[in-house]
Amino acid sequence: MKKIVTIGEVLVEIMAEERGNGFLEPITLVGPFPSGAPAIFIDQVAKLGQPCGIISAVGPDDFGTVNVERLKADGVDVSAIAVIPDAVTGSAFVRYREDGNRNFIFNIRQSACGQVSLDQGAEKMLREADHLHVMGSSLFSDNIVTLIRAAIGQVKEKGGTVSFDPNIRKEMLDFPGMREALVHIFENADIFLPSGEELFLFTEAKEEEAAIAEILTRGTKAVVIKRGAEGASYFDTSGETRVPAFAVEEIDPTGAGDSFGATFVTFWLRGVSPEDALLMANASGARAVGVKGPMSGTSTGAELQDFIERHKGIRA
Ligand code: ATP
Ligand code: MG
Numbered sequence: 001m002k003k004i005v006t007i008g009e010v011l012v013e014i015m016a017e018e019r020g021n022g023f024l025e026p027i028t029l030v031g032p033f034p035s036g037a038p039a040i041f042i043d044q045v046a047k048l049g050q051p052c053g054i055i056s057a058v059g060p061d062d063f064g065t066v067n068v069e070r071l072k073a074d075g076v077d078v079s080a081i082a083v084i085p086d087a088v089t090g091s092a093f094v095r096y097r098e099d100g101n102r103n104f105i106f107n108i109r110q111s112a113c114g115q116v117s118l119d120q121g122a123e124k125m126l127r128e129a130d131h132l133h134v135m136g137s138s139l140f141s142d143n144i145v146t147l148i149r150a151a152i153g154q155v156k157e158k159g160g161t162v163s164f165d166p167n168i169r170k171e172m173l174d175f176p177g178m179r180e181a182l183v184h185i186f187e188n189a190d191i192f193l194p195s196g197e198e199l200f201l202f203t204e205a206k207e208e209e210a211a212i213a214e215i216l217t218r219g220t221k222a223v224v225i226k227r228g229a230e231g232a233s234y235f236d237t238s239g240e241t242r243v244p245a246f247a248v249e250e251i252d253p254t255g256a257g258d259s260f261g262a263t264f265v266t267f268w269l270r271g272v273s274p275e276d277a278l279l280m281a282n283a284s285g286a287r288a289v290g291v292k293g294p295m296s297g298t299s300t301g302a303e304l305q306d307f308i309e310r311h312k313g314i315r316a
Helices: 037-047 062-073 120-128 142-157 170-174 178-188 196-200 208-216 256-269 274-289 301-310
Strands: 004-007 011-016 029-035 052-058 081-083 090-096 102-107 131-135 161-165 222-226 232-236 239-243
Touching (some): 037 052, 037 131, 037 256, 131 256, 161 178, 222 256, 222 274
Parallel strands (some): 004 052, 131 161
Antiparallel strands (some): 011 029, 090 102, 222 232
């Protein structure tokens, strides 16, 4: 089986219990929950029984332990998560606003994950990797951008594949060099997994069909568009495969895109048809939105099969 590797932030998420406008008065918080887009992604890959690992860093503290133990228990190779003395594990405090948007206080760039490096553990993991997944959210410092570019070079050189979920926060687009880094990763990705406006990040075209056509002429083998409650589509040069979402109540959208992407990439690497891979990925996304907590909604293959059985005929 192919080994999937990702690089990026491991952090804890601490959530406000009630909705509101931020953190200007004392409120009830719940957490820490293991989190970080690449961490959620790789946890979902592991739960499907695929060999996988993450290159990251934490501090020698309980927040780091919460994450590492969780990933390890689910089957992720954690040998390339460095524990950095004198550094603190990344964190995000989040509060939902009344309109459902999220308001964050992040400690990522200044945390242990700001000091990730291609040390021996990371180099070994890259040698074992058949596939590298990159999250736009992980491009939070020059250091990690350089590292991700090097990792892409190594994996591609030995015939491996790359997937890219732009998953970028708006304020990150203004970082110096960010645009160029994104374009480089995009141009090296075999699968591109945008949602919403992210489809147009690299295109002249401003409309879906033309944007897809443009992307497929630039070396990308496949585009997977995540459409939230509308499901998802897969495009390659032979056309579109669209699969509707499952009808579920949205409790917490955090992690849906990451779980979806992990499930899609895993089944794609196993050679499953785009339609079946989308069905599994939609089930994975739907299960993720149905539970509170960023990594609480990751699923095993058996849980996905069972969910699909129970929801037959009641697609959204
Ligand atoms: P994220 O907010 O995690 O970055 P995203 O924007 O990358 O998410 P979405 O399209 O929101 O991705 O969600 C990914 C997938 O999860 C969807 O394609 C769909 O399969 C499933 N999903 C998301 N929201 C819902 C929903 N409300 N009902 C059913 N399925 C959903
Ligand atoms: Mg997303």
